[in-house]
Amino acid sequence: MSFKFENLIIWQKSMDLGEEMNLLVKNFPKEEIYNLFSQLRRAADSVALNTSExxxxxxNAEYRKFLGYSIRSLAEVVTCLHKAIRRNYLPKKDFDRYYKNCFDLxxxxxxxxxxIK
Incomplete structure (x- = not known):
């Protein structure tokens, strides 16, 4: 027994993304906890949440709309990653890996x- 979204590779990868971003932000400075830290976690989690919801x-039209929300949340994650690298919270090689994962997803x-028609 399972929900149909659990079989979707995009949902599985978005769940992984959320966990990766959760681990990443733990290395951010404490002053970012209510700013970039929180924003990145929420955006990353929104990708999977919107896909499942x-x-x-x-x-089908509503489902396409929610997938659009997931795509926009991915863009938000990428922007947060750019902020993180500009603030020296993230090594370039890690940025490149996360960026590619987001782009592929x-x-x-x-x-x-x-x-979906």
């Missing part, structure tokens, strides 16, 4: 969204 009892989500 949109998949339950929604029309965005493209997968867009492709999935485009298949």
């Amino acid at each position: 949109g998949s339950i009892l929604q029309s 965005m493209n997968m989500t867009i492709a999935y969204r485009n298949k």
Whole structure:
């Protein structure tokens, strides 16, 4: 027994992203706890949350809208990563890895969204 979204690779990868960002922010300075720390965690978690929420009892149009929210949350994560690297909270190699993961997940989500008519 499972919810249909649990089988989606985009949901699984977005769950991983949320956990990675949660670990990442633990290295941020304490003064960021209510700013970038919180924003990055919430944005990353929103990717999976919107993917799952949109998949339950929604029309295809509504589901596409929720997937759009997931895509926009990914853009927010990327912007937070840019802020983190500019503030020297994140090594370039880690930024590059997270950036690629976000880019790949965005493209997968867009492709999935485009298949929903």
